[in-house]
Amino acid sequence: MSDNVNDKEQQKQMEEIFICDDIWLEVFALFSPLELGHTMALISDRFDALVDLHFKHKxxxxxxxxxxxxxxxxxxxxxxxxxxxxxxxxxxxxxxxxxxxxxxxxxxxxxxxxxxxxxxxxxxxxxxxxxxxxxxxxxxxxxxxxxxxxxxxxxVDFRGLFPVFPADDNTDASSRQAMAKWLLTPREDGLPKMLHCDFYSPRGGMEEAFVNASESANFIIRPRPSLNVFRPCKLKNKSTGERLTFQQMDGDKWLLVRCPIERDEDKWAKWEKEAIERKWSRQWxxxxxxxxxxxxxxxxxxxxxxxxxxxxx
Known part of the structure; x- marks a missing residue:
């Protein structure tokens, strides 16, 4: 008899405990939509309204x-x-x-x-x-x-070697030539293209192609870490008003950058940082x-x- 009285008292105490809506909405995040709609919403009118609010704002x-x-x-x-x-x-x-x-x-x-x-x-x-x-x-x-x-x-995260020049994307061109063609094709928004690839010297004719170029192209290449010894370079093309640099940025991270000689340093610093920190294997x-x-x-x-x-x- 006393056990039944205690049970009723505990139930009454539980009913008197009020948990605010914000707490319940945080708890709802732990449930699947199916559990919320078919279980929680059926408990009471209040829970039904809270579940509706959760779905409305989620x-x-x-x-x-x-x-x-x-x-x-x-x-x-x-x-x-x-x-x-x-x-x-x-x-x-x-x-x-x-x-x-x-x-x-x-x-x-x-x-x-x-x-x-x-x-x-x-x-x-x-x-x-x-x-x-x-x-x-x-x-x-x-x-x-x-x-x-x-x-x-x-x-592009290219699962292959460094692009090869001259650039070409015809049907008989190699994938490395097609990658070079993509690099040299400017985007309408003017943002530099970014490439992540394997890198072995020599640099696939890129330096010669850059010196002889008559049209501009902006890009940043981040090579994968390699046992090869990378050789820095710094070239200018006065015809296009560009420079081509290959330099060590942070630890084993190197960047090859083609950009205007006179550039917006803040913007390019941001883009170079993005290339270094980018999660190339992202799945989302x-x-x-x-x-x-x-x-x-x-x-x-x-x-x-x-x-x-x-x-x-």
Whole structure:
């Protein structure tokens, strides 16, 4: 009998303890959306209102998505990490969506391009890593990549040796020549391109190409740490008003920089610091492109269709 009385007293005391809304909203962050909606919201009217408030103010990530060809072969679908498959979203995404973990593109058509355009603000808000896994023999796929994606990249983590000059991105050019071509192609916003690559002397003809250049190009190259002994250099090209320097910046970190002779030191110091501190292997906000010629759908017959703009990494 006394035990029952104690239990009732404890329950009454618990009911009298008031936990403010702000504390509950912090606790809700530990629960999944499913748990909140199907468990916590059902406890009471107060909790139902608090769960609604939590969802209203919470910022969301798209998580990990795969874009695939639909099972019936018509159009594209989105596969979530949970395994659920949904049609390609149409229209703008909610303002509470602030990023994504990974989007793997294994099929592309006009609806996929429009979806990427609808989320392009996510590319510039925190930066985007683009990883290209398409095979080298998929010519139509690479035509789309070269024309619609390649020019918009600001930085590249190149899993190969230093670029080779003369720069060339024709079909018979090497990947190192194509990388040199990308470096020399200026961005519309004027920001310097950044490259992370293996580095062995000699420097692939870059110094000779720089001295003989008639057009300007701004870029920063950070070589991976190497057992090779790096040789500093400092050159000027009066025709383009530029300088090319290769120097040790911090410990084993070196930078090769092509920039104006008269430059905004504050801006370039910021960009050089960014190149040194950049997490080149970052996984958040990653787009993985891995489609082949057989995975190209309607509206992509002409590679000159308007593509998604401005992934900046």
């Amino acid at each position: 910022k969301w990530s798209l998580g990990s998505l795969q874009i695939l060809r639909a099972i019936d072969g018509n159009g594209a679908i989105v596969k979530q990490s949970s395994g659920e498959q949904l049609p390609i979203p149409q229209g703008p995404i909610p303002g509470k969506v602030i990023g994504f973990e990974k989007i793997e593109i294994r099929y592309i058509d006009r609806s996929v391009i429009e979806f990427l355009q609808s989320i392009r603000r996510l590319f510039t808000s925190t930066g985007t890593t683009v990883d290209i896994g398409t095979s080298a023999d998929q010519s139509h796929s690479w035509e789309i990549i070269w024309q619609k994606i390649w020019p918009n990249l600001r930085s 906000n990653c787009i993985f492109i891995n489609f082949n010629d057989s995975d190209i759908g309607d509206g992509m017959g002409d590679a000159n269709v308007d593509g998604p703009s401005e992934p900046n990494k």
